Amino acid sequence: MSNLGSYPPAFRRQNKERSQKYDPVDEEDSLDLIPLIDLQCINLDKLGEACKEWGLFRLVNHQVPLTLMNQLQEQAKKVFSLSFESKQGLFTSPVSYFWGTPALTPSGTALSRGPNNIHWVEGFNVPLGQLSQFQADEDPMLHSFRLLLEEYGRHMGRLAKTLFEAMVKNLNLDSEESKSNLSESTGYVRAYRYPGLPETEALGMELHTDSSVLSILNQDIVGGLELFKDDKWFKVKPIPGTMIINLGDMMQAISNDEYMSAKHRVKVNKQVERFSICYFVFPEEGSVIRSSNYKPFTYSDFRAQVQDDIKTLGYKVGLERFKIHQD
């Protein structure tokens, strides 16, 4: 962990001796079993299979410029390297800075889960619809961060819409009725930094599903994202220039459980920091999700329930709370 002062104090205590070499990559690690979808010619059967079997796929030919993906990663890196105190001071509504957990309240502050339950991650939460209110004009670093986020956000909206429409087709859902189940303006971007920690098995994020309709991930080359499927963990290898698409809980409910939300986690690297940029998109405010396996509910209902469960139980129960059980 270099630049210690940029880390939350609770993270600095973990800064023990680093080992000298990277872990060797074993045979299985070099295999990439994750399904691949080409955005320029979407094969609906292949897309459907990926959504049913994996809840996650790799996207190529997405036409997000590689320079934009890299510039945003680099700019996020610079912003993370500011001192912990500056990050706490500079980022207030609408862009917030958080650490120790990815679970946030609607206003972007971390939902604390106690000192013994730390996730080794820090992040910036950026609601795209409110980006214009982000006071960044005085500071060139923040100003270019904002410009990159705006451009990146437009691309993410385009990808989400194209993929969602293809999924609606594959599921044979009514395309007019489905429209309100995806609203690009509800989207937010999160930039994450995971510290390099010599401890084995430290988790940046524990096993979870995303609450979104879709999540779009741009990860750096360090790796650490893992998918849980058929009782096994699969490494989601970083391949530069590709994006990882995750199906979230809303998509699982919209599809009436034909598709599944991806169960995943993030392991921290033993030597180096990892950076990732994630986009999450949700249904329109107030839009009711109707499907025979679930009670009608809105994303706000779902979010309120998740927040309540995290506060009272310490974890997210998720879709199970809205499921109709037929005995």
Ligand SMILES: O=C(O)CCC(=O)C(=O)O
């Ligand atoms: O950083 C990553 O690779 C994944 C982050 C993630 O799973 C999340 O934000 O829900």
Ligand SMILES: [Fe+2]
């Ligand atoms: Fe996630």
